[in-house]
Amino acid sequence: MCFLLISYEQFTCGHQVVVKRQKVSCTKSNCARSSHHRTDPHDCLGECVREMAPDRPFVQSWPDQHCDVCYYGAFIKLDE
Numbered sequence: 001m002c003f004l005l006i007s008y009e010q011f012t013c014g015h016q017v018v019v020k021r022q023k024v025s026c027t028k029s030n031c032a033r034s035s036h037h038r039t040d041p042h043d044c045l046g047e048c049v050r051e052m053a054p055d056r057p058f059v060q061s062w063p064d065q066h067c068d069v070c071y072y073g074a075f076i077k078l079d080e
């Protein structure tokens with residue numbers, strides 16, 4: 001199954017800021033979201049996987065600083 005790779009920067013204040021989201025393909029021919037999804041006529045609804053696997057968080061860097069919001073003095077609550 002394909003999934004979304006969520007890349008974060010983890011700041012020293014504890015906030016994680018999403019840098020990018022990219023779809024990672026499982027390359028399977030029986031996955032409707034795959035880059036290798038079969039192109040021949042087939043029973044796509046019946047044969048192919050359509051769900052995405054859970055998002056995968058990935059911390060791409062740990063900047064040695066506070067995030068913009070904290071740096072500029074505002075206060076936000078994390079959603080989770």
Ligand SMILES: [Zn+2]
Binds near residue numbers: 031033
């Ligand atoms: Zn897939």
Ligand SMILES: [Zn+2]
Binds near residue numbers: 030032037042043044
């Ligand atoms: Zn299909």
Ligand SMILES: [Zn+2]
Binds near residue numbers: 013015066071
């Ligand atoms: Zn922050």
